[in-house]
Amino acid sequence: MMGDRNAVEEIEDILSARTHDAAAAARAATAAARVSARMAAEGLADVSYAPVDSPFGPLLLAVTKRGLVRLAFPEEHPDSVLERLASTISPRIVEATASLEPARRELEEYFAGQRRAFDLPLDWTLSSPFARRVLRATARIPFGGVLSYAQVASRAGSPRGSRAAGNALGSNPIPIVVPCHRVLRSGGALGGYGGGIERKRWLLELEGALAPGAGPG
Secondary structure (H helix, E strand, C coil): CHHHHHHHHHHHHHHHHHHHHHHHHHHHHHHHHHHHHHHHHCCCCCEEEEEECCCCCCEEEEECCCCEEEEECCCCCHHHHHHHHHHHCCCCEEECHHHHHHHHHHHHHHHCCCCCCCCCCECCCCCCHHHHHHHHHHHCCCCCCCEEHHHHHHHCCCCCCHHHHHHHHHCCCCCCCCCHHHEECCCCCCCCCCCCHHHHHHHHHHCCCCCCCCCCC
């Protein structure tokens, strides 16, 4: 019996320690959230980020003082995304939901079929000069419209640079908002997409540029 009692007491001690650790972790998380919110409110953070729901799962969005700088799909590991932002922009990064509220709201409206154009300021820091020209040309493709890679390259000032344009679109750091899904191969084939071909098809169907279940891959 004594042995059983000691075992019970040991289990109780373990559970008590776990409860204490969980409470401490919760307090630390609350404190970190307060610090992040204060830094964002006082303009002390260079990059603010937050997860945002979507039909594809949680997207990771990040903004700077210039505008939206990154939109990452669910399969992109948040730590990797944040590490790159820290190394290329600034290590002063905080999670701040309020800073991402305009982007969250516009994306929600877009996915619900209630928005045809985004009004968000954009930060092109993560793109090379050529890629910026390609992405700016892509950003001007209207809702429901499509262009070929060659057409986008031409509009970016490089008529023979369709392959390079394709590479720039494949590394688009702000997909959906900068609609690289609206760029197709000559002849109408969907071509590639950094977020996966099925997402590209879904987005084109949402915009009415592709009939459901139609079109080559």
